[in-house]
Amino acid sequence: MKELHELLNQYYQDAVGGVHILPFFPSSADRGFAPMCYDKVDEKFGDFSDVEALGKEYYLMFDFMVNHISASSVYFKDFLEKKDASAYKDMFIRYSQFWKNGEPTQEQTDLIYKRKPRAPYVDVTFSDGSRDKVWCTFCEEQIDLDIRTDVTKKFIRDTLLSMCHHGASVIRLDAFAYAVKKPDTNCFFIEPDIWELLHEIEDVVKKEHVEILPEIHEHYTIPMKISDQGFWVYDFALPVLTLHALYNHDGQYLKHWLEMCPMKQFTTLDTHDGIGIVDVKDLLPDEEIEKVKEQMYSQEQMSRRSTALKLIIIWTFIR
Numbered sequence: 001m002k003e004l005h006e007l008l009n010q011y012y013q014d015a016v017g018g019v020h021i022l023p024f025f026p027s028s029a030d031r032g033f034a035p036m037c038y039d040k041v042d043e044k045f046g047d048f049s050d051v052e053a054l055g056k057e058y059y060l061m062f063d064f065m066v067n068h069i070s071a072s073s074v075y076f077k078d079f080l081e082k083k084d085a086s087a088y089k090d091m092f093i094r095y096s097q098f099w100k101n102g103e104p105t106q107e108q109t110d111l112i113y114k115r116k117p118r119a120p121y122v123d124v125t126f127s128d129g130s131r132d133k134v135w136c137t138f139c140e141e142q143i144d145l146d147i148r149t150d151v152t153k154k155f156i157r158d159t160l161l162s163m164c165h166h167g168a169s170v171i172r173l174d175a176f177a178y179a180v181k182k183p184d185t186n187c188f189f190i191e192p193d194i195w196e197l198l199h200e201i202e203d204v205v206k207k208e209h210v211e212i213l214p215e216i217h218e219h220y221t222i223p224m225k226i227s228d229q230g231f232w233v234y235d236f237a238l239p240v241l242t243l244h245a246l247y248n249h250d251g252q253y254l255k256h257w258l259e260m261c262p263m264k265q266f267t268t269l270d271t272h273d274g275i276g277i278v279d280v281k282d283l284l285p286d287e288e289i290e291k292v293k294e295q296m297y298s299q300e301q302m303s304r305r306s307t308a309l310k311l312i313i314i315w316t317f318i319r
Contacts, residue, residue: 001050018059022272028072029141036070038159048166055167062168067175068142076143083126090149093135095121113188137178147179157204164208172213217276220283227262235267236279244292253284
């Protein structure tokens with residue numbers, strides 16, 4: 001954090017207004033997106049005094065993983081140790097309690113918008129030897145939170161306020177669309193429940209003069225809905241549309257998007273997630289999507305060959 005601050009001040013002070021610091025909390029996986037806690041900074045990066053110093057000169061964006069927390073967190077470890085006696089037992093979604101018969105039917109499983117070829121769960125063994133399935137959308141180190149319960153609501157509120165007090169100007173809600181789960185739904189961006197969640201979060205942070213930025217890679221109509229509710233959104237359609245225009249000398253699809261896209265947005269040409277294709281579905285014809293994908297792969301291969309050639313030349317020169 002100190003070096004980041006020094007570099008910004010030395011080289012970019014007149015160009016950069018704010019900084020999105022990707023998750024800087026102790027984490028067990030996914031490059032910070034499996035947070036173990038939010039009340040400290042990973043010592044590799046510094047501490048909260050470094051973050052707060054940076055925030056005095058630049059607006060800062062923090063990430064809050066509203067959908068999940070690390071399997072290595074004290075909350076989940078306590079749950080595994082004490083099971084029903086744990087103060088955090090209601091933070092997590094146990095299949096035995098969520099589904100009518102303790103398991104989803106095949107039809108219910110097929111409905112779920114999931115990242116895995118089966119129902120999203122991880123098998124856990126409690127200290128007493130009993131077992132259960134616990135909801136897990138992403139990797140096994142990212143255990144989903146039950147946002148319906150009082151203990152989780154308190155955790156969310158406390159975390160948001162802590163971020164506000166440590167210098168956040170914008171809080172990015174990572175994977176928020178997965179946070180609401182209901183049987184017999186796709187468990188993704190469930191309306192109207194998702195709006196209740198977003199407005200509850202907004203109510204907490206707006207008193208601290210902090211904004212929220214819901215993050216979602218999906219069909220462009222969903223960010224449009226979010227924008228209609230008054231929230232900031234990402235323009236994740238922009239990268240592919242821009243590349244398509246540049247590769248093919250054809251700006252019609254980019255122009256059409258710029259004429260219709262939300263104005264209260266963070267534009268982006270790349271992210272830590274890479275360039276999303278799902279975001280331009282129906283903004284580009286399917287055949288144009290396939291074309292620009294092949295063009296991107298081709299450019300990447302050319303770039304790799306060019307880099308390899310440069311390395312060979314450098315190595316030969318050194319010899």
